[in-house]
Amino acid sequence: MLITAVCTPLDDQYQLDLKSFHKLLQHQKKGADGLVIAGTTGQGTLLNRSEKEQLLKAAQDYPFSRGLCVSDLNLYSVMKNIEIATQFDAQFLLLTPMFFIRPTQESIAKFFLEILDQSPCPVILYNNPTRVGIGIENEVYQAVQGHKNLLGVKESAGKKDLKGIPIPVFCGDDDRIADYKKQGAVGAISVLSNVFVETIKKALELDPNAVERLGVLTKIFTAVNPLPIQYVLNKNHLFSSMNTKKEIGSLTREEIGKIDHILEEFWEKLSLAY
Numbered sequence: 001m002l003i004t005a006v007c008t009p010l011d012d013q014y015q016l017d018l019k020s021f022h023k024l025l026q027h028q029k030k031g032a033d034g035l036v037i038a039g040t041t042g043q044g045t046l047l048n049r050s051e052k053e054q055l056l057k058a059a060q061d062y063p064f065s066r067g068l069c070v071s072d073l074n075l076y077s078v079m080k081n082i083e084i085a086t087q088f089d090a091q092f093l094l095l096t097p098m099f100f101i102r103p104t105q106e107s108i109a110k111f112f113l114e115i116l117d118q119s120p121c122p123v124i125l126y127n128n129p130t131r132v133g134i135g136i137e138n139e140v141y142q143a144v145q146g147h148k149n150l151l152g153v154k155e156s157a158g159k160k161d162l163k164g165i166p167i168p169v170f171c172g173d174d175d176r177i178a179d180y181k182k183q184g185a186v187g188a189i190s191v192l193s194n195v196f197v198e199t200i201k202k203a204l205e206l207d208p209n210a211v212e213r214l215g216v217l218t219k220i221f222t223a224v225n226p227l228p229i230q231y232v233l234n235k236n237h238l239f240s241s242m243n244t245k246k247e248i249g250s251l252t253r254e255e256i257g258k259i260d261h262i263l264e265e266f267w268e269k270l271s272l273a274y
Helices: 018-028 049-059 075-087 103-120 139-142 174-182 197-204 208-220 227-235 253-273
Strands: 001-004 034-039 067-070 092-096 122-125 151-154 169-171 186-192
Touching: 001 197, 018 034, 018 049, 034 049, 049 067, 049 075, 067 075, 075 092, 075 103, 092 103, 103 122, 169 174, 174 186, 174 197, 174 208, 186 197, 197 208, 208 227, 208 253, 227 253
Parallel strands: 001 034, 001 186, 034 067, 067 092, 092 122, 122 151, 151 169, 169 186
Antiparallel strands: none
């Protein structure tokens, strides 16, 4: 299963650009099975309630499974995000531990179980210690294993292998898609599929040419996500600008030059494949 962690387009005035968002959703018809809105790649922690609602509403008429990242600083805020997901008929949630507080593994398990018990739709847990401040250990997965509302976990912790994880795994690192798939991952939640849907889909199927091209594409992350993929979306005329929320910053000329060089290498390999 390929789920795209969709980017959030902003116009030249740094306002939500729904026209570009619809172009992105049309593009996802080339191979995505689902979408995550307002995740790390979608600048979710910087979006207000109205922006999340507009993005979910825009996606309602598309043939994808729609998910909302509901992660936040505390249980109250998470539940408010779940209200938004419910209002706009999200079909699954993406959920990290709470940010910054560095909870114990026991408290993470209790937090997940509370959300799983209350959630109106299935949940994918999200292990992203570089963003949250703490990773999820296997004891947490064991505590939630078998819950009727649990779809699995998005693993973005840079693990080399999936040993000891007793629940379904979605690869959350584009550079590990092939390795995780060989180890039994059920799918991927991808950044690169915002643009390169067909390549990522084929890489998930372990097509050797696609896996080789994916190895080139993963080099575009020359700066913090989502800056590089926003640039590529704009370069490929899917987004009207490369803007992100001002809190994130922008690419340097050197970083843009590196991305352009990598894209040239990718297109050369793609043309040789056909």
